[in-house]
Amino acid sequence: MQRTAFVRTMMLSAALLAAAPASAEVRIIQSPGGQVGPFLDLFEKVRESGERVVIDGPCLSACTLVLSIVPVERICVTRRAVLGFHAARSVDRRGHFYAEPEASEAVLQAYPGRVRDWISRHGGLSSQLLLLKGRELAAIYPRCR
Template sequence: MAIIRIAVAAVGLVAAILPVRADIRILASPGGEVGPFLELFGRVRESGERVVIDGPCLSACTLVLMTVPTERICVTRRAVLGFHAARSIDRRGRIYAEPEASRAVEAAYPEPVRRWIMRRGGLTSRLLLLRGRELAAIYPRCR
């Protein structure tokens, strides 16, 4: 978890020092805690920067889709979005499903993403990967 926090903090630092209208490039993100991602993507939304998804954007990283306007997101051929149901980990390391949070997250995704998730059975503990032609049908290729 410390590595994820450091990576998120580093991305936040980079986002804070880049000039306005620069691209934010997601090269590889395994996800992590929701809070730091929402904070980072909220700053990106306010900055007006475009987000280039150029590799795996998994789990909490996909919150970019509900935070940054769709017209400011593009994908490369390497882009992969990974979705799963929300979950919590207690102090003993036990994992718990969070069905209400899963429903809220699913409802907040843009309609085409939500339809894609629903065609695959909705958000569950199984990782759903959106990539290739299916992803390019929802988000434009970066130029």
């Protein structure tokens, strides 16, 4: 990973996740995604911390890996929450994108069953962004109190 992309992803991660020690929660307010590695590291730390995750805005692409790492019972969503899923892809030095079907399948299998089922019912992971929100999202994850 290029250093600039890594630094930008880490800055985004820090800006998008606001920890509130008194309430022991992490709030995702807006995340366009990014490189997978930093998100995996970040969500592993959140899982180990025992904090609850509040999804309170768009959580797209690599951000949705939170669903695979943090236990379901520690995730809630607000009315503003939107989850965005697409197939895994790589980008070369020229900026060309390449499909990563094996990575897409691994990511899909890592999601909780109800999320996998929703993705499958909506055509599966592809280059198109699938948005899970509103009542459909609230049927899978509880609303935050």
